[in-house]
Amino acid sequence: MAGAVWPTGATRLAAVIGDPIRHSLSPILYNAAFRELDLDWAFLAFEVVTGEGAAAVDSARVLGLDGLAVTMPHKAAVVPALDRLSPTAAALGAVNVVYRQGSELVGESTDGAGFLDALRGDEGFDPTGRTFAVVGAGGAARAVVRAVAEAGASEVIVINRSLERATAAAALAGGLGRVGTEQDVSDVDAVVNATPLGMNHLAGLPVDPDLLKPGQLLVDLIYHPPITPLLAEARARGVTAVNGLGMLIHQAARAFRLWTGSEAPLDTMSAAAIAALAHERR
Ligand SMILES: NC(=O)c1ccc[n+]([C@@H]2O[C@H](COP(=O)([O-])OP(=O)(O)OC[C@H]3O[C@@H](n4cnc5c(N)ncnc54)[C@H](OP(=O)(O)O)[C@@H]3O)[C@@H](O)[C@H]2O)c1
Structure with missing residues (x-):
């Protein structure tokens, strides 16, 4: 044209x-x-x-x-x-x-499939057999929970302020899903922030970054700002941490x-x- x-x-x-x-x-x-x-x-x-x-x-x-x-x-x-x-x-x-x-x-x-494409294609992270903690239980969290469960994750833990929504989101992973607490982020292969905490207008951290460990993958679904406080804190602790642009x-x-x-x-x-x-x- x-x-x-x-x-x-x-x-x-x-x-x-x-x-x-x-x-x-x-x-x-x-x-x-x-x-x-x-x-x-x-x-x-x-x-x-x-x-x-x-x-x-x-x-x-x-x-x-x-x-x-x-x-x-x-x-x-x-x-x-x-x-x-x-x-x-x-x-x-x-x-x-x-x-x-x-x-x-x-x-x-397409949110869940897009998340998996980014995980596999951009990060080289195969979800098969991996454990996930998803923080949040809204629309984005629900899409991610279902997608990683379908992709072969071995466990999907949902951590959320409202227990009722956490339970509903965890159910999307069938028998692989359960509701967890913040401490669970220490024991999984990948942590996903699916809350808006860290966006410009919402200060605060969705989880205590001291609970994260090197070797884990952290995906913050926020992409604006490109480096949220959680991403910065995680990187400072040697955690591979990426935003939601992918x-x-x-x-x-x-x-x-x-x-x-x-x-x-x-x-x-x-x-x-x-x-x-x-x-x-x-
Ligand atoms: N990268 C991407 O392509 C992509 C796509 C979609 C969304 N996102 C991002 O993902 C995030 C969530 O989006 P969404 O559509 O799922 O939103 P949503 O449906 O409104 O869900 C928000 C979730 O965050 C929790 N939450 C909100 N404020 C909180 C606070 N102050 N403290 C603790 N928890 C809080 C809510 O808990 P309650 O259940 O207790 O209310 C809820 O579980 C947003 O930042 C959005 O920009 C990114």
């Missing part, structure tokens, strides 16, 4: 719905990927208020959007507006990607494939995200 008039009447549209949405990296990631592959697609962000998620999906259907990313607060609310859910989305009761299959709109959840890129890459049928240009998406985050920090 280089040099061509763009967009045209034939340009295909994908979008993200959420609230808040104006700081979303999705338009930057996906538009960079479309340009890299010379695909005649565009991606926009729509601010959709709580309670209007299902109506937004109906609108996307009528307008013929070819892809929808769904973020807070709509991940569960869009479900009734869809024709079908993938087994993962059905188990989680949440959707972060909507794609077309024939005349149907299908809901998928998961973000890989879950988006899976959405990209579902929408376009093309392999996503991971390096382009990653570079676009890093540049945007650096720009925000200035």
Whole structure:
């Protein structure tokens, strides 16, 4: 499309719905990927208020959007507006990607698979036979718990402020899951922070870093800031510690494939995200 008039009447549209949405990296990631592959697609962000998620999906259907990313607060609310859910989305009761299959709109959840892609592809960490502690029990934690259990983890321990949500999240790992306490992070192969503690507006540490040990892998699902207080403390103790950018890129890459049928240009998406985050920090 280089040099061509763009967009045209034939340009295909994908979008993200959420609230808040104006700081979303999705338009930057996906538009960079479309340009890299010379695909005649565009991606926009729509601010959709709580309670209007299902109506937004109906609108996307009528307008013929070819892809929808769904973020807070709509991940569960869009479900009734869809024709079908993938087994993962059905188990989680949440959707972060909507794609077309024939005349149907299908809901998928790519967060867990994106987490695994990052774990294996970026960190060279095979979850098979490994033990995990997941701190938090919200949407991201639930996706990770189910994904690592399905990928062959030997135990998945959920640590969360609210016991009821911890129990529900641990159940997603079937017989491999249990609710634990902060002390459990000392005895696992990998620790995942799936709480927002450490984001710019939420000071504090989700676990005591003195409980971590060299040889463990710590994944903080937060990517903004790129180095949370927990990551810094863990690294200072010799723990391999990475942020959530890999998961973000890989879950988006899976959405990209579902929408376009093309392999996503991971390096382009990653570079676009890093540049945007650096720009925000200035
Ligand atoms: N890298 C990625 O691609 C990616 C994808 C999704 C999410 N994330 C990140 O993952 C984090 C969680 O997202 P989410 O969608 O799962 O959120 P969520 O559904 O709101 O869940 C948040 C979890 O954190 C716990 N929590 C919140 N504030 C806390 C506090 N002050 N002290 C202790 N626990 C607290 C909550 O505990 P209660 O259950 O007790 O309320 C809940 O379990 C966010 O930082 C988000 O940015 C990253």
